[in-house]
Amino acid sequence: MTPRLLAVLFALLLAFPATAEEVTIKPKDLTWNADLVVAEGKTLADGVLLMLHGTLGHKDMEIIGGMQELMAERGFNSLAINLSLGLDNRKGMYDCTTPHKHRHEDAIDEIGNWIDWLKEQKAGPISLYGHSRGGNQVAWYAATEAGKEITHVVMVAPMTYGIVAEAKAYRKQFGKELLAGMDEAMRYQDGGHGGKLMKGIPFLHCAEADVAPSSFIEYYHGDRRKDTPALLEKIKAPKLIVVSDDDKVVPQLAESVKSVNDPDTRLELFEGAGHFYPDLYAEDLADLVAEFIGGAP
Incomplete structure (x- = not known):
């Protein structure tokens, strides 16, 4: 094989996007799973953005899995977790026919366990990203004593209550x-x-x-903690809240955030992005998150 051919093959290899590696932990009776994406040229020591889906959702939804790819393109590592919702090794949307024995607050414990796992892997600074209900749950975690170590909190269309x-x-x-x-x-x-x-x-x-x-x-x-704006002043880390003008799920979010006197909260308004920020909106969202987090998650 000639040096030129080797160079071409190496260039093609670098052209492939970062791929997600499924990782699992079993802190109690159930196996939990997540997708870990390490950006090209980075290690976990450079930091990790922990990402969380919305109500009954999962890590492969475009607002999560697609955002992982976009963040990797911008040089950011990420870990997208699947909440177990009381099931072993849960994947995909939660089936409505499956009995529901889970709780909203279970997420706080699961986030904490995944952060412990990241620390065991010698991960650097950890930031949080959550969509919809997941936006509230990452904010809730960040507002706890354990959450004081979090460096940035990104909440995309987080729930109000x-x-x-x-x-x-x-x-x-x-x-x-x-x-x-x-x-x-x-x-x-x-x-x-x-x-x-x-x-x-x-x-x-x-x-x-x-x-x-x-x-x-x-x-x-x-429970007042389910209202995301009520948590903002309790979170020590810089906060970014993203909302679209046509979001029918959280229509009062922008006004609620504006009523909170917190200089560490940044509110960004999109036009026409709905609740899920598809296509080019996702690119703009990734640019915004990368700029907010800065050099390392």
Whole structure:
């Protein structure tokens, strides 16, 4: 093989984008999985952006997996985690027919375990990126004592929460009253049947689902920490919140963020990107995240 041919083959090799390596951990009874992407010419010591999907989602969604590729092109390592949602080695969207025994707050523990794993791999500075519900969950983690080590927090269309708005959205989505579901869940628990599933009840994205009463209550009860703007002043790291003007999922987000007096929070508005930032919006989003994080995640 001639030196010239070797040079051509080497150039072709470098032209391939960084590929994701699936990694797993098993801190308790369940195996959890994630995709690790190391940018060309970088090592984990250069830092890692930990990425989290939204409600019942997964790491291969375009807003996560696609963003991993775009961040690698810009020289950033990333770890996109799949929340287990109570299942072993979960992949893909959570099937509504699968019983729901998970909780919103479970994510905080899982983020912490993945960060511990990154530290074991001698990773450098760790930043967080979350979309939709995942945006709230990374903010929640960053607002804890353990989260003080996080260097940057990126929240793309993070969820907001208010009990009146939640009840209104539930009624619009399912044609039923949230209070009725909460009353049923409380009756199960108060009657000593907390481990028994509520059958065929509207829940999250699912028109009908079998749900543990404790899960229903935990997702819908009025915990202020589920309102992302309420967490901002508790987060020590610089924060970036991204929202689009036509996002129907979090329509009040921009105004809620503006009402928070926090000089370390940066709000960026997109036009026409919806809730998922497709195609060229993703390129612009990746540029923004790379510029915000700077030289290392």
